[in-house]
Amino acid sequence: MELVLDRVLVKRGEVSIRASCAFSPGVHLVTGSVGAGKSTLALVAAGLLPPTEGSVERRGIARSMLLFQFPELHLTEKTIREEISSFGVPADGVLSRSGLFGRGEEDPLSLSRGELKRLLLSCVLARDDDLLILDEPFSGLDCTGRLRLCREIGKKRGGIVILCTHERHFLPRVDVIWEFEDHTLACRGRVPEAIASWQGAPAGIKALVAAGQVPQNVSFEDIGEAACRTRD
């Protein structure tokens, strides 16, 4: 199973976004500043936006899903229960996991943005997709929600998970780090080796790398563990 972007170029106004890469099974962290091209890459990878140049090849990928940054855009049904079912997953389990048990008959638009984001994240994470693309999944979540999401992403096994985010504090354990540099996607390599060459790494990770204590991964727990090693 592999998603290959072969010399892909997408023009967005004056900006040209470039990517030439292959995503294999595992969790891929795609970082970059706002406007770098993360959402465009997510759309191209999901097959929703045809590239201006180059090609996208899906090898062995039968099912895929993309979660947009703004959850309202996903809504197609009149009740929360129907909305969950429209993702092809059982409603009761998702309702309890997203903290909305007993509210299945309510209008999804009556939920706050945070509740809606939790609901849709539970829906897409409950699916068994070969390719799951999450565009800014942490936006609209509080610290508890972000930590819970990190744990949920960590449990995904077997498929390709592409995590496009500029979140810097709460990240799940990932396998590969990618970074946008001048609107061009660059691979930093597999974790933990990639952490030292991650140019846009959070200040905490950079300080640890400078102190010679490279964390095993980019999650909150791994950074904490590396920081404790520094004190020893």
Add this chain to the structure above:
Amino acid sequence: MQDPRLRLLAVVALSIAAFTSVHGAILAFLWWACTLSGPVCLWRSRWPLLVFFPLLTVSLALFVTGGEWASYSLRLAVVLLVATFAFLDQGPGEFLSVCTWLLGRGLGFDCGLAGEIALSALRFLEDEIRKAKWAFSLKGMPIGIAGIVPLSTGLLYSALRRASDQGDLLVARGYSGGGSVCARFRTPFRDILVTVAALAIAFIAFRPLGEFFILIQ
């Protein structure tokens, strides 16, 4: 056109010309097609063509009831084409600049701000319609007639939420009415020529054709 003041003047003149008479509408169409790159603008973003659906409905009703459907449809279609060009050619902030320049810091700024917010909502709408269609596609659902209600509800809801956010932002920044804009306008010679042509068309539209073409008399 680079000068939004001349664009507004030309668009008002052409809209009046097109609505006044059939020959005014034909000349306004030629202005749209030749003088400026109207079709190029439309090719970049075709969704504003949706405004022609209500016109088609009214024209059909006029045709069925035996009204003057041909003249009405032609004149209104050109008015809508010119309006579409005005919308697509306009950059963010230009309407606010023109209104403040024209009507001053009080009323002008307020009218310009209201117009600018409405225009930005229309620009957002184009993007959100595309994304909502993608959401249906991701779930493997056809949009169809049944999908129009949830699609429209979602779009309306996000427009209301954005309006509320914008209102909060304006209050947080201390807006209570009026304001100033330090706009700089560029007026290339081409814009002046194009505007003069539009004003000439408006003048011709109010005259009988016989005044210009002796053979018609």
